[in-house]
Amino acid sequence: MTNPHDDPDATPPAEGHLSPEVEVTVPDDLPDIAEVVAPDRTIRVDVGEPLVSLNDLTVTFGGLTALDHVTFDILRGEILGLIGPNGAGKTTCFNAMTGVYRPSAGTVTMEGKSLVGKKKHAITQAGIARTFQNIRLFGEMTALENVVVGLDARHRTSVPGAIFRTARHRREEREAIDRGMALLEFVGIADKATAPSRSLPYGYQRRLEIARALATEPKLLCLDEPAAGFNPAEKQELMALIRSIRDDGYTVLLIEHDMKLVMGVTDRIVVLEFGRKIADDVPAKIQQDPAVIAAYLGTDEEDEDDGAA
Amino acid sequence: MHTLALAVATDDSWIQFDWTYLFQNFWTATFDGLTFGAIYALVALGYTLVYGVLNLINFAHSEVFISGAYAVVFTLSALGFGPNAPNLPLVSIILDLVLACLAAMLVSGLVALLVERIAYKPLRDRGAPRLAYLISAIGASFAIQYLLFNWRGSNAEPAVIMFTPKPVFDVFGTIIDSQQLTIVIAAIVMMVAVDQFIRRTRLGRGIRAVAQDPDTATLMGVNKERIIMSTFLIGGLLAGAAALFYVMKVPAGVIYNGGFVLGIKAFTAAVLGGIGNIRGALLGGLLLGMIGNYGQYLLGDAQWTDVVCFVVLVLVLMVRPEGILGSSLAKVRA
């Protein structure tokens, strides 16, 4: 149960002493790092400020209101949990943020700029990446190629540039492979880099999805039930991975039904029910919240050790 | 005319809109269009059904159709029909036509099943990619066409004339004859029957389930292979019926490649109405028949017919990317 404000790891390791509001760009000319570190990524250390704000967000399908005036902020540098009963509107919330659905009312802003109405790829380029509740990798591509597609979001080579192999193109390709491999290593599947992604076991595919999303160099990473289908041991590893993603300077929004995982990894939790926000607090408080217990956690009698911790 | 652009801009002789002529002949255009449109619709249904279930454009369906047309010609010739309309009592003409229709349905249905077994089933067993089906379909289409060609030669079959159309009634000064009426009504009745069949029966539900998720459908106890065969069969039967009407309309239209052009039209109709949707096929077929005719009257030249049809198709798809009734077969609510 960490909190970004008092956890020393929350701030990016090297730049930890800089004051908020300062942007640090990792310089290109450090040979070793330059190849692997995201070239375009800026790590901002104004931890705790709102990165993305949802304001009165409402999504309706026909007569059904899937999201009902939901308002909350996602703070820079935190891991925010989004939980709620099945059908509460969590995925819808994701979809509204990432441009899949158009909200019928309310706003989504990122660093002050509205995201509503933007194309999906534009939102990704603005800095939000996501994984899918049902895995959606590019099956015919190798693991590495999947990741490099994500990296391409930050590449600038034009089509003619690619045809004629300009210097920039070659540099970007080189960097992409290095960084792609680094990301695969980061999620722990580097030795599968050249395997077609559809032949990977489910668990690896999930990791690969995370790597691919990270490759777009997002400011905010949204994970939709990343632990679905994992056994408890695997969930442990995933928790470590999510933490290290945050420690690397990303902000994470996590949807997950596994309470052990959610309680163990998030800094703050927003709870939805029937499309409405019913709680927003640190995990320890959420666990005690009677409304949440009634709506979601339930009162557990015997199964202390799993699901609802 | 020194550049093409200039030619297009200045020489307006090759495109002129004659609205008055269109309005004068509006009802003729409509009724004539509906008749051929009904034939498109019946053929379109075969495309739509197979597409709905297998997600595959059955390019050989045009040959399924033309095989039926050959059956009509042979049956009717055997029954003594020829280049002159026969002088028979109404009842026996109807009987003969029903016989020809059954023969055509039998042949078309058989060809459809054969195509399925030979060109698609082996691919399915091997888990082939979608494009492979398309090529296999094109191959089947080629093979059947040239089989017919080698058998019957490059000329159309001699005309068989079933009856002389009699005026039935008069709408806005335009006479509707018995032929037009027969074709349109019979086609609509058949399509409605199929629609109800798919919506109401267990087989229909199976078809829709296989359309969406064949594996899971199997897990529900649906015999996927049987469903696929049924789909091809239904498409084939309707194509057979269409063949009868086609020969009625164009007694000398039965030629080895005669299905190809009509097939493309029918496929266009299916897409226009929303591919995978049975009512869409009906609507698309009828519309396409009329649109082509309107275009011809408006632009004063039969060569415009297809251009107009395709332009309308693009326009419709731009507004409704999934066709007019654009949802899938599976969405027809029971």
Next chain:
Amino acid sequence: GCANSSSGGGGTSAAAAGNNLTQLPAVTTIDVPKDAVLPAGDGKATCASTTTLAYIGAETGANAQLGINIYNGVQLAIDQHNKANPGCQVQFKKYDTEGDPTKATGPVTQAVNDASIIGVIGLPFSGESKATGKIFEQNDLAHITPSATNPTLTQNGWTTFFRGLANDNVQGPAAANLAEKLGAKKVFVVQDDSDYGIGLAGTITKALGDKLAGTDKVTTGQKDFSATAQKVINSKADVVFYSGYYAEGAPFDQQLVQKGFKGVFIGPDGVKDDEFIKQAGSASANAYFTCPCIPGELIPSFSKEYATVSGGKAPGTYSVEGYDAATILLTGIDKGNTTRAKLKEFVKTYDADGLSKQYKWSSTGELEALPVYGYKVENGKIVSVGVISQ
């Protein structure tokens, strides 16, 4: 004649029904030039055993029938020649173009590269002739087309191209003339999208002057002509001229009659075929045709012999023209013109009658004498009404 058209279409010559057009009587004999040159020659010719003539044109595909008509005529001429001349056995080779301009260069190149070929009968269609004329020219190989009628073919400056029949500029006015003879007041012209159809429609439209009641265009492969038929009826024309081939002409005529058209349907040589009668059914009774071709079936000697190479079939459209063209080349060979250059010169200066007409070419390769014959459907058969051109 039309031995095969047993379908018995067109009980009577029904064209007269409901209009006041005159009927032209059928002719039963035809004047064959008395001194027509025949392939047999004097029987004393000698030539190298490699001497070869070639037919290049459709043998397979949708346009095969026309090709078959022609090369059967050619085959007959060569057979007759070789039988009569033991000392000069001319070889015959065939190259298939499917009638497709884009496929024609291959076989044509193949033929011109075969040095033994010194003369060619072909190519039957205007499009493929256009695409390949230059190749013949470059190789100085004379070719006589028995059926390509597009007028522009002789405007390319080719010296090796010879047209063995009238071009569309002649047939058009003749068709107008036929309409005149029938007493037509208004003529509606429908053209298809072929080179042939467009060219011919152009000349007939010009020749018709103010008799033109309207025009429409159809496409190859079209099957539904209801709108065009309606247009014809709206125009109150008493004659329709369909400028195209029978594949569309027949269903068009049939739908025209079904819509209530009572006048006469005229088609050119591309429509004049027994197939037209078969496919148009009883509607064909209203049809007349124009053709720069001589009715081969009215030449009994030819008709009989032809059956020996065609497997019993009667001569078709352009069989005689193919026969005549081959005869001219064979005559040249018999006279010792056994190189390409010599044979070409021979054809250039040729002046004699063939079975169908006099053959004497202008410098561009057009014939000078150009009879056009009229035909009509009577009792389900095509019969000639004699020469209609002036």
Next chain:
Amino acid sequence: MALLELDDVSVHYGRIQAIHNMSIHVDEGEIVSLIGANGAGKTTTMRSIAGLLSLSGGSITFDGEDISKTKAHLRVVKGMSLTPEGRGIFPSLTVMENLDMGAYTRSDKAGMAEDLDRVFDLFPRLKERQKQSGGTMSGGEQQMLAIGRALMARPKLLLLDEPSMGLAPQFIRQIFSIVKQVNQQGTTVLLVEQNANQALKLAHRAYILETGRITREGPGRELASDDAVRAAYLGA
């Protein structure tokens, strides 16, 4: 008596062998659970039993009959029903139609109506949303639908592949109690679960699967308290 028996079964994906000479059995009335890590071959086993994959060796017996070569849809008729991993909802069929599909092979109207009531009792959400198309239901709602649909078949043997995936905690508990309930009403259950703890508690017996091979077998509770198993699968 064994309702289902796998004898020396092997399954290949192309040249990759996913299942190695596996022998398991499920007795009538039992709940048997299959536990294993990601990619161990659980789903492969289930799909082979249901007939979606063909065996490269060994045989499967169901209800005393060798069904190794029986087509998948006929196995349904014989009385087994698989709820596949990833749910397999027909996306554009409505909830009601999806449930109807579950009873595709049945013709006893009265029994079907009874089962439908039971399903609606268990999952009131499905009753509310009868007309919504399956594909637009939320992840968890789809899972309910999938289980509901399987119950509509009233199978002898219910095969469940990760039924709790994507469910909220209170529903997970509900699912397990439904499984128990269904079993008590006479349905035999083969259950694949990542939620190993609960699965082991519920199961009469369990197998542990590692890279395509059965490595342990025993009563559920016994395995649940085994240290090695705990370390590997229960995240202790």
Next chain:
Amino acid sequence: MSMGQAPMGGAAEAQEMQDDQLEESTRKPGRFHKIQEKWNSLERWQQWVFLAVFGLIVFFLPVLNPPIITTEPGTDFPLACFDMARFALAALGLNVVVGQAGLLDLGYVGFFAVGSYVAALWTSTDSTMVHIPYLWTLPLAMIVTVVFGVLLGVPTLRLRGDYLAIVTLGFGEIIRLLASIIPPLRGNVGFQNVGAPPGEHNGQPIFDNSHGTPWYMFTVVIIVVVMVLLGNLERSRVGRAWVAIREDEDAAETMGVPTFKFKLWAFGTGAAIGGLSGAIFAGQVGFVNNQKFDVATSMLFLAAVVLGGAGNKFGAVLGGALVSYLPNRFLFIADWKYFIFGVALIVLMIFRPQGLLGVRNHLLAATRRLKQWVSTAPPVAATSPATASGEEQR
């Protein structure tokens, strides 16, 4: 011809192994696989020697006129070779659209037609337009077809799957019909004496429409250049974007791929190559009219792509060559050739559903470096993942 591809080491090889394993699920390890293994076991220089010899044979094919392969006496072999080459070039372009980006285009012949007409309009003696040297019409044809591609693509590329297919089919038909209807395009009458590249030999023009060999070699050179450039595209963000769109358009968009833009590029690239092929064709035949730009020809192009292996540019070339070659070679079976061709398509699809060469997308360059990476990578799923900065790995 395959500079980019020759040394199939490293990741490429690894990927192949994987691919094969998957493909095997549908068939037994066949002859192709053995050839593949043999090939991979060769030294690099040996591969190059093989390729060089093979390239030379291909380049001089019409001159060699090998006995069994020849299409003579039915049709001139050099011209048949040229026909193979122009089909291959067109297939190469269509492969970008269908194989790479997964956009089903049934009207590709439309672009081919536009290219032909550009060459005809600007060089034919029948055209009243300004005349330019033939070679200039090649880039011009590409530009004009790209414009057509964009005009068609902008309103329609938002359509999914088979809706796009029918619209493109319609486009192809419209082009053909407009060629009939618009008087300046001369319909069936057509354009004669379309230009050719300059050059004379013994007073005879080298690029004569009965001389297949120079045309063939010219086209082969163009094919090689196009393949190299397409190879560059394939191993760049563009190629990856195309494959991503093909695999899952929504996911691609979500990963930041501007799908519409790249689809348009695929369309444009394909169109340009189709136009180029059409212009070359027009030059060789020397005559352009509205025939043969029909749906059936589009289908043949498509068959060429799929036959060779959709997505594989070598496959497209092979497929294109075969589709053109077979009917020419089997002229002697006359009317049965198309029937047999149809049956052959079915049989081939049954026995090699993924096409003759199968799909091999190499979307990354630097394969050797990759191999090192992979072999030194730590074992799967390191229990405590390191951070993404590079220090720890080096």
